[in-house]
Amino acid sequence: MDFRIFTRVFKNPAFLSFIVFLSVMGPGIITANVDNDAGGITTYSLAGSQFGYSILWLFIPMIIALAVIQEMGVRMGIVSGKGLADLIREKIGIKLTFLMMVALLLANFGNVLAEFSGVAVSTGIFGVPRFIALPAAALFVWLLVVKGTYKSVEKVFLLASSLYLSYIVAGYLANPDWGLAAKSLLVPHISMDTAYITMIIGMVGTTIAPWMMFYIQSSVVEKGISLKNLKYSKIDAVFGAIVVNIVAFFIVLACATTIFTTGVEVNNVADVSRALVPLAGQYASILFAFGFLNASLFAASILPLSTAYYVCESLGFEAGVSKSFKEAPIFHGLYLGLIILAVIIIMIPNVPLLSILYLSQVANGILLPFVLILMLLIINDKKIMGKYVNSRLFNYIAGATVVIVMSLSIGLLITGFL
Secondary structure, three states: OOHHHHHHHHHOHHHHHHHHHHHHOOHHHHHHHHOOOHHHHHHHHHHHHHHHHHHHHHHHHHHHHHHHHHHHHHHHHHHHOOOHHHHHHHHHOHHHHHHHHHHHHHHHHHHHHHHHHHHHHHHHHOOOOHHHHHHHHHHHHHHHHHOOOHHHHHHHHHHHHHOOHHHHHHHHHOOOOHHHHHHHHHOOOOOOOHHHHHHHHHHHHHHOOHHHHHHHHHHHHHHOOOHHHHHHHHHHHHHHHHHHHHHHHHHHHHHHHHHHHHOOOOOOHHHHHHHHHHHHOHHHHHHHHHHHHHHHHHHHHHHHHHHHHHHHHHHOOOOOOOOOOOOOHHHHHHHHHHHHHHHHHHHOOOOOHHHHHHHHHHHHHHHHHHHHHHHHHHHOOHHHHHHHOOOHHHHHHHHHHHHHHHHHHHHHHHHHHO
16 A cells, blocks of 8 residues: 555544544443343343234334433543442432442342353253353353453453344344334334233343443443543444344344244243244354353353442442452452352252343333433533533433333233232
8 A cells, every 4th residue: 555545544534533433432332232131132032932023113212212321321421430329329328329229239130140040041052061151151251350451351342242243143044024024113013911011121121221321331431431532432322222222123033033923932042042943044043042142141241240330339449340359359259249149049950040031121121210310310410410411302312211111110010910
């Protein structure tokens, strides 16, 4: 290449912007992709298997809501320089923060159990016994954080994010009805059936999980993204929201095209993977199972990390992947403790894995509005956010998300008693 052309390319503003974006990229994409964790993939698989194409319309409002909420998280982190739990403690005081922290800790532990049960299920598909797979997975995720820095850990997480593309290939191999899929995506289908409402809460809960609001904000703070790069961090957040929903769309599509239309009964992801062999081919089945293993390991690293972040921020302890055990003993101790406890519980014979996976997502959906309300109170506080307070449009979207999720939860309770 001519040297002048080489120099011109590197001085091109668009190229420079792309380089800056790459340096900022990470928190938004990683956080969004972990939403497609073991519990998420199970929920989406069951949604496609039980309700077919009729539930695809939900992805459009979920993309909008997730993009807005992720953007709010990175903006709050960059402007304030503090994690969400830290800001909540300052806003509502230590007592209420402590109560919220306990509720989220229990819900999050359910999610951590879900991730390790996902490891057990996915490795079982490949014939690896859980007494070998679970300790190995626990050691892997522990070493990843203990031996890594924020930058090195983020690179591993970005690699894991790219492996979700296997689900898009698996969905394509299922040979879906693209016309029906497009129509189902654009025309909402509403039903007051209890199972349908529970599924919607589960899907919203797994896509917009309470833990992710804490994780994304903590990670932009630890990464040290400056205010001048805020717009790139916003792009990262919105891009992540779009990508994760496209992947989830293909999971539902694969199961709707094959399992729902043939009426095959499935109870877990292993059943789904096996059912795909005669319906979509062996490669689709292998890609589905591989994607599930990747998602389980990925989220088994992030979920305990997110928990350690917000517990330490809530109580004012040192936190951070880049800090040593000596510098942040509570942070690292909690991370390790959650992993060990989860593995011990999942090793117990006859543990109801599917119930753990599914109900943890429903719990997310029920807790979500309360965390969102606190986020809205903080992000509209001019003392904290200055000129970066929420726009009216963002308040409407986030407010509508709160109202809709709360209505669905109430609807679930009512239909459950009928």
